[in-house]
Amino acid sequence: MNEITLAGVLLVLMFAFLGSGALIGAALLGLGIVMIDLFTTRPVAPAMATAIWSNTxxxxxAALPLFVWMGEVLLRTKLAGSVFTGLAPLVRHVPxxxxxxNIGGCTAFSAVSGSSAATLMTVGRITLPELRKRGYPDSLSCGTLAGAGTLGLMIPPSITFIIYGLVVEESIARLFMAGVIPGLMLAGMFFLYIYVWGLVSADGKRLREPPAPWSERLRGLLNLAPIAGLILIVVASIYTGFASPNEAAVIGLLGAFGLAAATGSLDWQSFVGSLDGAVRTTSMIFLLLAGAAVLNIAMGFSGLPRELANWVGTLNLSPTMLLLVLMVFFMVLGCFLDGMAMILLTIAVLEPLVRSAGIDMIWFGVFVVLVGEMALITPPVGFNLFLVQSLSGRDMGFLARAAAPMFAIMVVAALLLIAFPQIALWLPGMMTGR
Structure with missing residues (x-):
């Protein structure tokens, strides 16, 4: 069976498993087992056991559940509400x-939770009711929340970067650093879009409020200080080499517990709730990892990644053209899979292809995470759209249209990343002295 036929069979099987309604991790696991059984001579059970154990x-x-738990602790404390109350007096007079x-809150929580879902739900529960009460259009409120909620995939400590780094055997610390500037750039582009809307639209001009007194702004800064301090400590400890990502995760978790205790919101109920949320999220991620591990080893046994890399090599695509093709491919795949599942499903096939094209794998990690962010707001299965729907009660068509400008901004950001690779590579280069 040639590589094109095998790839076609793989796609048919993948959509069959996903269409069955199974969990994505279980679907990947089932697809891997079928591939090993049908297309290789390896015994299924030993191959599956080895793949799952070696990858989990x-x-x-160890950093993954700790960062997830840190976000869960903050989600259940008074610190979550302090982000909005801190930002409101600072931005309400700005176009x-x-x-x-919305955007600032998502950016801040992305830097302490590492999870897109936790970021969006935490910020959305606080901001959407307040924005509705003040008359902001639902299209802008929901669209910016869905778009900015994706920043949890990019801004460190990113769970997706941890998984990508383990799969391709690249430095997680360097990936974290590579995501800082692109993540802040994307947040800045979201801010600029809203700023222009506030300048030129009738609603934007009507909703501008007078500047807050300086005393109120100072209180806002004081409300933001705990979160900002925790972000700075976690990121700086990795950047300076003081701590590994695992050690930084411990520092962040202890810091979150310390802040929760200082605000008087750390009780037995919040502790158990945060632990339960962390266990559920981590279990879901590990099921994805296990499924992807079995599927990846099945594809390795079949020789599909190598054959596809050789076939694409015969097309003589330049690295830029290859990246543009991959971006379109990920956009289509994002209609059916969320960002993390999409990355885990494809990286085994793409890694040899990308390396053979001379593309830096740290840079590619940022690129693939950025395109993975698009999948979170791509209908019909954009995960962030479902989360916003649960918060707002609006239908999926409305939310897809509301998030379309944010999707377009992400496309522009991806093109800028391709045109100027140093956006992602400058900071990790500084980290390693290159």
Whole structure:
């Protein structure tokens, strides 16, 4: 069976498993088992056991549940509400007004939770009711929340970067650093879009409020200080080499517990709730990892990645053209899979192809995470759209249209990343002295 036929069979099987309604991790696991059984001579059970154990028992994965738990602790404390109350007096007089709090809140929580879902739900529960009460259009409120909520995939500590780094065997610390500038650039582009809307639209001009007194702004800064301090400590400890990602995760978790205790919101109920949320999220991620591990080893046994890399090599695509093709491919795949599942499903096939094209794997990690962010707001299965729907009660068609400008901004950001690779590579280069 040639590589094109095998790839076609793989796609048919993949959509059959996903269409069955199974969990994505279980679907990947089932697809891997079928591939090993049908297209290789390897015994299924030993191959599956080896793949799952070797990919889920890595020491580097210890950072993942700790960062998830840190976000869950903050989600259940008074610190979550303090982000909006801190940002509101600082931005309400700026064109775009309190919509900037949506983006700013998501940016701040992305830097402490590492999870897109936790970021969006935490910020959305606080901002959407307040924005509606003040008359902001639902299209802007929901669209900016869905778009900015994706920043949890990019801004460190990103769970997706941890998984990508383990799969391709690249430095997680360098990936974290590579995501800082692109993540802030994307947040800045969201801010600019809202700023322009506030300048030129009738609603934007009507909703601008007078500047807050300086005393109120100072209180806002004081409300933001705990979150900002925790972000700075976690990121700086990795950047300076003081701590590994695992150690930084411990520092962040202890810091989150310390802040929760200082605000008086750390009780037995919040502790158990945060632990339960962390266990559920981590279990879901590990099921994805296990499924992807079995599927990846099945594809390795079949020789599909190598054959596809050789076939694409015969097309003589330049690295830029290859990246543009991959971006379109990910956009289509994002209609059916969320960002993390999409990355885990494809990286085994794409890694040899990307390396043979001379593309830096740290840079490619940022690129693939950025395109993975698009999948979170791509209908019909954009995960962030479902989360916003649960918060707002609006139908999926309305939310897809509301998020379309944010999707377009992400496309522009991806093109800028291709045109100027140093956006992602400058900071990790500084980290390693290159």
């Amino acid at each position: 028992s890595l020491w580097s994965l 775009g007004g309190l919509l900037h709090a």
